[in-house]
Amino acid sequence: MLGSVSLGTLGLTVGVLLTVVGVVAYAAGNATLNLAGFFYGVPLLLAGLALKAAELKPVPYREVPTPEAIAGRSQATPTQTQIRQDVTRYRYGQEAHLDSTLASLGLSPSAAERPVLVAIAERLTDGAYTLILEFDSPAVPLEVWQSKQAKMQTFFGPNIRVTITDEGHGRVAVALIRE
Structure with a gap:
């Protein structure tokens, strides 16, 4: 089952989503959500890009x-x-x-x-x-x-x-x- 799902696409999707949440939270002044969005979103985005390149x-x-x-x-x-x-x-x-x-x-x-x-x-x-x-x-x-x-x-x-x-x-x- 897991082999039929592209981990690169999954990482990119979740990473982009969390990064966007972090940016929106930053603009809204929500420091906790901003930190979580950037702290998890950017690394997931980069990992998704790396997996996509090696896919x-x-x-x-x-x-x-x-x-x-x-x-x-x-x-x-x-x-x-x-x-x-x-x-x-x-x-x-x-x-x-x-x-x-x-x-x-x-x-x-x-x-x-x-x-x-x-x-x-x-x-x-x-x-x-x-x-x-x-x-x-x-x-x-x-x-x-x-x-x-x-x-x-x-x-x-x-x-x-x-x-x-x-x-x-x-x-x-x-x-x-x-x-």
């Missing part, structure tokens, strides 16, 4: 998960569940979703060439829960992704089969299929 938005779903796919989450591996939860919430202090994972797999030669996770999808593949990660990858060709397929299978843990497909226009889909 990484959640990755959208390419398609709304079907009720069958949602029910299939019960058979998801802990790795699939962790990835889905991590990329669908606000993150702070990271440059991109799964940036350290891509670096570990050798798919991120530099920050400028790093593939960007642009969408996810959930479905059942032959009755098995499948989490699909869609990357915008203009600098890393499909052949490089395919050469890392075996490494991905061991990286994402036991009971996972990885398939890689070309989605066109520089996009690559990585399907993590529960075995």
Whole structure:
């Protein structure tokens, strides 16, 4: 629940509100409310700005998960569940979703060439829960992704089969299929 709320926006909203209350209280000569407004409002405003600057938005779903796919989450591996939860919430202090994972797999030669996770999808593949990660990858060709397929299978843990497909226009889909 908390991951679906932008802490930066929340901090900015509350900070601005308290700061405005402090300014109005100052103009009205209310020293206590003025002090509280400034004492809490300005730091919250600055914290909200800092969080907003370091904010990484959640990755959208390419398609709304079907009720069958949602029910299939019960058979998801802990790795699939962790990835889905991590990329669908606000993150702070990271440059991109799964940036350290891509670096570990050798798919991120530099920050400028790093593939960007642009969408996810959930479905059942032959009755098995499948989490699909869609990357915008203009600098890393499909052949490089395919050469890392075996490494991905061991990286994402036991009971996972990885398939890689070309989605066109520089996009690559990585399907993590529960075995």
